[in-house]
Structure formats: C-alpha cells, structure tokens
Amino acid sequence: xxxxxxxxxxxxxxxxxxxxxxxxxxxxxxxxxxxxxxxxxxxxxxxxxxxxxxxxxxxxxxxxxxxxxxxxxxxxxxxxxxxxxxxxxxxxxxxxxxxxxxxxxxxxxxxxxxxxxxxxxxxxxxxxxxxxxxxxxxxxxxxxxxxxxxxxxxxxxxxxxxxxxxxxxxxxxxxxxxxxxxxxxxxxxxxxxxxxxxxxxxxxxxxxxxxxxxxxxxxxxxxxxxxxxxxxxxxxxxxxxxxxxxxxxxxxxxxxxxxxxxxxxxxxxxxxxxxxxxxxxxxxxxxxxxxxxxxxxxxxxxxxxxxxxxxxxxxxxxxxxxxxxxxxxxxxxxxxxxxxxxxxxxxxxxxxxxxxxxxxxxxxxxxxxxxxxxxxxxxxxxxxxxxxxxxxxxxxxxxxxxxxxxxxxxxxxxxxxxxxxxxxxxx
Ligand code: NIG
Ligand code: FE
Numbered sequence: 239x240x241x242x243x244x245x246x247x248x249x250x251x252x253x254x255x256x257x258x259x260x261x262x263x264x265x266x267x268x269x270x271x272x273x274x275x276x277x278x279x280x281x282x283x284x285x286x287x288x289x290x291x292x293x294x295x296x297x298x299x300x301x302x303x304x305x306x307x308x309x310x311x312x313x314x315x316x317x318x319x320x321x322x323x324x325x326x327x328x329x330x331x332x333x334x335x336x337x338x339x340x341x342x343x344x345x346x347x348x349x350x351x352x353x354x355x356x357x358x359x360x361x362x363x364x365x366x367x368x369x370x371x372x373x374x375x376x377x378x379x380x381x382x383x384x385x386x387x388x389x390x391x392x393x394x395x396x397x398x399x400x401x402x403x404x405x406x407x408x409x410x411x412x413x414x415x416x417x418x419x420x421x422x423x424x425x426x427x428x429x430x431x432x433x434x435x436x437x438x439x440x441x442x443x444x445x446x447x448x449x450x451x452x453x454x455x456x457x458x459x460x461x462x463x464x465x466x467x468x469x470x471x472x473x474x475x476x477x478x479x480x481x482x483x484x485x486x487x488x489x490x491x492x493x494x495x496x497x498x499x500x501x502x503x504x505x506x507x508x509x510x511x512x513x514x515x516x517x518x519x520x521x522x523x524x525x526x527x528x529x530x531x532x533x534x535x536x537x538x539x540x541x542x543x544x545x546x547x548x549x550x551x552x553x554x555x556x557x558x559x560x561x562x563x564x565x566x567x568x569x570x571x572x573x574x575x576x577x578x579x580x581x582x583x584x585x586x587x588x589x590x591x592x593x594x595x596x597x598x599x600x601x602x603x604x605x606x607x608x609x610x611x612x613x614x615x616x617x618x619x620x621x622x623x624x625x626x627x628x629x630x631x632x633x634x635x636x637x638x639x640x641x642x643x644x645x646x647x648x649x650x651x652x653x654x655x656x657x658x659x660x661x662x663x664x665x
Contacts, residue, residue, distance in 0.1 A: 443476045
C-alpha cells in the first residue's frame with residue numbers, strides 16, 4: 239500500500255467530531271482545525287491526522303521501507319474533498335439563449351411553459367446516445383475536480399420517458415466507474431411533465447411511480463428519488479405519490495421544494511421523511527420548523543438564486559431553527575450552469591450570511607450526509623476514504639475572502655493525487 243504524506247499545512251480542516259448525524263446550529267461552526275497539521279494516507283484510506291510533528295513520527299514508524307510520496311502543504315489549507323449533493327450534470331446541449339431571454343424580461347417558468355427550459359434539454363438528451371452523453375458530462379466532471387469536488391450527486395430527469403431516464407442513469411454509472419469524481423445517482427423522472435403528457439399529468443405520475451421506479455430499482459441504477467414539487471410542475475399530492483413509490487422500492491426521498499412559490503414542499507419533505515429538501519427559497523416558517531423536527535437536511539443552492547436573479551433561501555433562519563444545512567451548485571443547463579462549488583460557497587457567505595465555517599461544514603460532512611455517504615467521506619478522520627483538497631490559502635477564512643477565483647491546487651481521490659499543483663496526473 240502506498241503512503242502519501244501531506245506535510246506542514248498551515249491549517250488542516252478535519253471536520254472530526256460526532257459525525258453520526260448532520261450538524262446543526264453551533265456545531266455547524268466547528269471545523270476541528272489543526273494548525274500546522276499533517277495528514278497521512280495509506281492506500282485508499284486516511285491513516286493519520288494530527289500536528290505535523292506527530293504525522294512525521296507516524297510516517298517514520300509505519301513506512302517500513304515503502305516509498306512515501308510527500309506533498310508539501312506549507313502555507314496551504316487542507317480540507318476534505320468537497321461534496322456536491324445536488325446536480326443535474328448528465329444532459330446534452332446548452333441554453334445560453336435563455337439567459338438573453340431572461341435579461342429581456344421572460345421568466346424561468348414562462349420559458350419552460352412555452353416548451354423551452356427543461357423541455358429543450360429533454361429533446362437534446364433524448365437525441366444523444368450514451369457515448370455522447372458520457373463525453374459531454376465528462377468535461378463537466380473535469381471542471382468539478384478542478385474546483386476541489388471529489389463526489390457529486392447526479393439526478394436523471396432530462397429523459398422523461400423510460401429508455402432515456404435509464405440511459406441518463408447508466409451514463410452516471412459509467413462515469414462513476416471511470417472518472418475520479420464519484421457519482422451518487424438519484425432518479426428524477428418527475429422533473430417535468432413531458433409535453434406528450436401535458437393533457438394528463440396524472441398518467442405521467444403513474445408511469446413514473448408504477449413503471450419507471452421499479453425498473454430503476456431492479457437495475458440498481460439509483461439510491462435516491464427526487465421530484466420537482468412546484469406550481470405548474472408536480473403538485474404536493476403528485477409528489478407524494480412519486481416519493482412513496484420510491485420508498486417502496488428502496489429509493490430514499492429527496493425533493494425540489496418551494497423554489498419558485500411557497501407550495502408546501504418543506505412540509506411534505508418532513509411528512510415523507512425525506513433525507514433532504516432542496517432549493518427552499520420560499521419555504522414557510524412552518525415548513526422550516528417541520529424540517530428541523532424531522533432532521534431533514536436543507537440543500538441550499540445560492541448560485542441558482544443568483545443566476546435566476548432572485549432572493550436566496552433564508553439560511554440564517556434555517557440554521558437558527560436547527561435545520562442541518564448543506565450547499566450545492568445545482569449544476570444544470572438552465573438555472574445554474576457552473577461547476578464552481580467554491581463560488582457557491584462565496585455566495586452562501588455574501589448573499590445568505592452563512593459564516594465561512596458553516597459553509598465548509600455544508601460542503602463537506604453535511605453534504606456527505608445528504609447523499610448517505612457520511613460514514614465514508616466528508617471529514618478527515620482515520621479510516622475514512624482519502625479524499626483531500628489543498629487550497630492555496632493560509633487559513634479557511636481566506637477561501638471566502640479571496641473570492642470568485644479558483645484556489646484549488648491539489649486534489650487527492652481515494653489516496654491518489656489526481657490534480658497536482660493544478661495539473662491532472664491521470665491523462
Ligand atoms: O434544480 N428546478 C428544477 N430543476 C433544475 C433546473 C433544470 C433546468 O432548468 O434544466 C433546478 O433548478
Ligand atoms: Fe435542481
């Protein structure tokens with residue numbers, strides 16, 4: 239087993255601590271920082287985290303003639319590989335024309351209801367074969383990696399019919415096998431009512447619940463099930479049917495809730511026992527209280543609010559109410575075409591007043607909880623998977639201060655440096 243020794247970091251953000259539940263309230267501000275730290279990786283796992291002196295001693299005792307790859311982290315901040323718990327990364331085509339339309343006054347929902355938006359991406363995705371989708375998506379994963387992201391969630395939802403939903407999920411599985419970024423799949427056949435079902439949306443809900451979900455589950459193509467619960471998309475009742483069917487087939491519920499109008503999505507998330515509710519720009523106070531009571535994670539997407547030029551979610555209110563908060567890009571072709579999770583972190587501070595410490599928690603351990611992976615990733619603790627990122631920053635506060643630039647220098651996935659001083663090592 240190879241040894242990697244990350245030595246002499248200005249700060250190591252460990253996120254060590256009781257991590258059996260997502261963090262809430264004041265615990266979101268606790269990062270477990272080691273000043274002047276060292277991290278030792280053995281094979282795919284983290285072997286030791288402590289002061290650099292302790293780490294050097296650990297290496298001496300355990301190297302036993304093995305070669306030790308040393309990564310100098312002097313002046314740098316070392317953190318767990320970032321986790322993005324909400325993306326729609328598998329799709330074909332792009333929609334830059336819609337930005338121009340929105341700047342001229344059209345709204346996101348008007349564009350979608352007129353057949354653009356998700357419907358446009360669905361047409362392009364249906365036309366593309368698996369190879370094309372793999373190629374287009376791979377470029378996006380490369381950018382995620384360059385921004386320090388080592389694991390993402392990936393939703394289907396641009397197929398909107400059996401074969402194309404399965405195709406999207408198979409693409410995610412292929413990429414998970416061959417790209418350093420790990421993908422966790424979510425089935426989101428209920429992302430929009432496809433045009434051919436416009437006259438009978440309930441028939442589409444039945445197709446999703448009774449045919450697509452069983453097919454996805456039988457092929458083991460997804461761990462989660464999501465639905466776009468929104469006015470003019472799926473009602474709370476339709477959303478409940480989809481999520482309950484998912485539960486029956488072993489898919490854990492997630493929900494796009496209260497993004498455009500207050501619609502009872504946060505309340506529904508609590509009722510069905512969702513792992514997370516996402517967006518929540520217009521979540522009601524009652525919905526927030528219900529989420530806190532049930533421990534539903536709020537996955538907030540401030541870059542989507544930014545790109546749609548609207549007010550972001552009330553992160554402070556949620557944190558104060560005891561809701562565990564995670565952050566994500568929402569990478570998709572319409573409401574958030576960026577892979578920069580670090581920019582999302584900047585926006586979380588500057589537009590939602592989350593503190594730099596809360597933001598790091600939201601993109602590491604809480605994000606890992608939101609995709610059911612907190613036992614393996616999201617913190618730097620012995621035994622966990624060796625996913626690590628090195629930032630050119632003298633401390634964690636600097637990440638939110640020197641903003642909108644990429645400070646990521648080195649990324650290690652499962653113990654292997656895949657980005658070293660800004661350069662990919664695996665190609
Ligand atoms: O999370 N809200 C619904 N779905 C995506 C946008 C998808 C699209 O516009 O293509 C979102 O914002
Ligand atoms: Fe989304």
